[in-house]
Amino acid sequence: MIPTLNEAGHISETVANAMLLGNVYVLDSLSKDGTQGLARAAGATVVEHKFENYSAQKNWGIDKLPFTGDWIFILDADERITPALRDEILARLAEPSPIAGYFVNRLLIIFGQTVRHGGLYPSWNLRLFKRGAARYEARTVHEHMVCTGPTDYLHAEMLHIRRETVSQYILKHIRYADLESDEWVKLKLGSSQVAEAKLLFKDVLRYRQWLRRDVWPRLPLRPFWRFVYMYILRLGFMDGRGGWHMARLMASYEYMISLMYRDKLHNEMVRRRAIHAVRLAQRVSPSPGDAVRRGT
């Protein structure tokens, strides 16, 4: 199953590639760029369904598509199966085994090269499962699969192809940094939610959230640490120039978040002071203009 939304650039190749494994079903979220037609022409069965969120959409596909086989592989439009992966899957599924789901490792290809370090690899995803044995957790973001049976890991990899230019990549970082810094400002100005230490260590999820929301943003030299983490601790340097640039762009991203946060906080304070000054002035002497405006 290939979930899609406006993937005309990829879909023909993806469908042809997915046929290595069997019948291909494209679950389209009402694309406007002709993805459906291209997918059909490439030999896929296309079903359209309005998108709500990632997990709901994929669960709908898992339940409703007219699958004929016993196993489902979920492949994104910018991913590819390698012949080695196909061979391994066919061999594993042929032998009798209680395994109901397999994790597949994803190899990133970007800026003309593969990325095997820097914390971006390995990247395990449960993508191959027995029909009925696995579903996506009902979450709106960071969806992941839960499998009822035993699971295993496959050796061979699939490919994750990012065809964006450096400019598009940076643009995305700028947008995310803008949203992220908004969150930080809200956290700072709203009720600061520093969770109780007692509770933190009982719950791994909450502990991680605490690290991400309360500790990480307050850490000095974040861009630098991010770079050190990716390039040195996670061996990014082994990827050559690609590893260097990925780490550096990520440090840039961290830097933009901090700076936007600082700038927004500064502007907010200036704005609050200005409003305060206006209110004070009005209390002292309400101007006739104000009265007229209020009257209309």
Next chain:
Amino acid sequence: MLDSGSTDRTVEIAHEMGATVHHNPFVSFGQQRNWAIDHIACRHQWHFHLDADERFTPALLKEIAHEIGPNGLRSQNSAYLVPSKMIFLGKWLRYAGGYPAYQMRLFHRERCRFIDFGHGQREDTTGPVARLRQPYEHYNFSKGLYDWFIKHNRYSDQESAQAIAVRAEPKFKIGEVWSNDPIVRRRALKEMSFYVRGRSLWRFVDMYIRRGGWLDGSAGFHYCVMISSYEYWTELKIREREGNWLTQTNLLSERMARENI
């Protein structure tokens, strides 16, 4: 106020606050400024063009009043260059911002015209041009850093394209770097920079150390890092264009999807 077709509440707010609002669709900076000189019926001969993200200071107003005199007849100059203070995070970037960064903003309507040049404009005056001592304030980042980064992502696209064009057809002469004409010199230096590696580092050293950005405190540091990031983006995009990274990605992924590597 001269508006070139704002779609937000700009015009409404300006009206409300008592400004006279004029409209002219934007063609270029030079053309827009000339239109203002020709079509807006001003009572006075001396005009000051203030951008929306700039502010007068009382000291500047006083100096202007003193220079041109009560009826605007005292000064024989055509125009004045005015220093501008770049403000970032509430602080004046005296060194990193390249102060005084003179702009010709105060002029006599009959003695000055604007000519388009590059993505800005130049001035054409009939008489002498003097300098004011008092600066106005320039809030370069008033639309937020998001805007600044988006703009510089775009500029670095253009810069890298230009770098590739220059490298494909080098026509600059090394001697021009020492030319007496500042425009020729700047252009030669810029073209030369397209051959240099590590431009982000050089730019940072130039701004933070040579021009004294460190004297501007943390705002100065951050501004230098921002400019340096922009240079890094440019550098990265030059590499991307040279190495045809997109083609490489496609070739590599097609090959890996076909055979085992």
